Amino acid sequence: MLAYIIRRLLLIIPTIFGILLINFMIIQAAPGGPVEQMIAQLEGFEGGTSRISGSAAGDAATGSNYRGAQGLDPDIIAEIERMYGFDRPAHERFWMMIKGYLTFDFGDSFFRDTPVIDLIIEKMPVSISLGLWTTLITYLISIPLGIRKAVRHGSSFDVWTSSLIIVGYAIPGFLLAILLIVLFAGGSYLDWFPLRGLTSNNWGELSTWGKIKDYAWHLVLPITAMVIGSFATLTMLTKNCFLDEIGKQYVVTARAKGLSEGRVLYGHIFRNAMLLIIAGFPAALISVFFTGALLIEVIFSLDGLGLLGFEAAINRDYPVMFGTLYIFTLLGLIVKLIGDITYTLVDPRIDFASREG
Structure with a gap:
């Protein structure tokens, strides 16, 4: 396994080089x-x-x-x-x-007269907050719900939860964000949550517990807008994976041995059904981190990496464009490697090193 990790880390170098080279050539040919x-x-x-x-x-x-x-x-x-x-x-x-x-010297921004690394560090807390909490909450909701739907497949619970999931998936995140602002952020009805920013202006003066509450208070609406539409695919994927495993012969054999349903579900089915879900975790995390949050950042005035990259592309700020591309690519490749390693934690029978050999 160690040899596999070393090979993957070494492959990161030519991969990043190729991505940067291709994008550099495209940018050079673009007008404006x-x-x-x-x-x-x-x-x-x-x-x-x-x-x-x-x-x-x-x-x-x-x-x-x-x-x-x-x-x-x-x-x-x-x-x-x-x-x-x-x-x-x-x-x-x-x-x-x-x-x-x-x-990690990305130069200075063409139009902000600021080192690119400082801009990235400045915007990182917003993207980390949105991406991490959205992904965490999505997985905490989707996996248990998907397992429950698989166990009770065809029941009234399965039907009405599927209906709710489809409705949530059909509503665009940015449209839901606007609706949440109208309803709960002083738009036309209630004024329960702040409209902009990640923290209040007096955040530095608050106690530790006060800072935590203020931070969570600002995140409620943007995280809700991102989670509602994002957990539908993962929930149905979890359900289908478990349904596929439930019908296999080894499950019938385990039940024939007198094992409880809980032992069969979490001792045998779980580690096989979760492999496909884990495979999609890196892509889900990276997409929420940097791309999926762009419109949410704009609507809630959250100045994160997604908005930074978008503005850099519009203004042709090449140092920022390539700096963020480098960070996104490097982080994506590392998270992908972590996802592969997690395979072995879920199912120790998987051995990447022997597979490549």
Whole structure:
């Protein structure tokens, strides 16, 4: 097992390198980079999109490589290129980026004048809070509920819980978030929960218990909006996995030996049925961490990594884009490895090392 873990850790290096290389090549081919954004701002066009897209003929006349640059002094354009590092060839910029990433040096944001690592650390508490608690609550609800539905398959409990799950799954998380604000955050009815932020302004003055309550108070609505729609798939997956195992021969044999239903369910069925569920845990955690929370962050004014990455993509803030991509990829690969190791904890019969051998 140790040899397998070492091989997987070593494979992380070429995997991250390939992902960064592919994305770097795509970004280089995309129009509207930071230099063009700055040129558009200098010429007084806030959006810059229509101005940039419709000025190819004029740019050709001035010999500029950037759309929207006609009429600007070439020295100014050269200074902008130097400021963003675009005075170097693409391959040189890529290798400089890779060397910096080896020491977690992501450079400075183009448009925030702040080190990227500081931005990531600043936004991390919001994403960790949303992702961790959403995933934890989802699994704590879905697994017991799915097992219960499998044991009572076809009963009235199974039918009405399935109906509730389908309704919850059909409601988009952002729409539910807006409804929760209207109902419980001072929108039109009750004013029980705060509308924005992860903590109150006086959080530093509160006692330890007061800080915990304030933190939980702010998380109730965003976590509820994310959990309601996310546990449906996991619940039905758990139910189907257990139903599939319940009908197998080894379960019939275990019951024939006189074992109790609890012993059969949790001593034999559980470790086999949970394998597929565990396999999806890393992807579920990472998606909730960084992508699934974007709209929730916007609605509840929670400034996390999802919103940071989205704004970086819109503004072509390349250091932030690649810095967050690097962190997301590295964390995803590590969590995936942890998920594989968890396989062996649930079912010791699994041996990755012997399988590869």
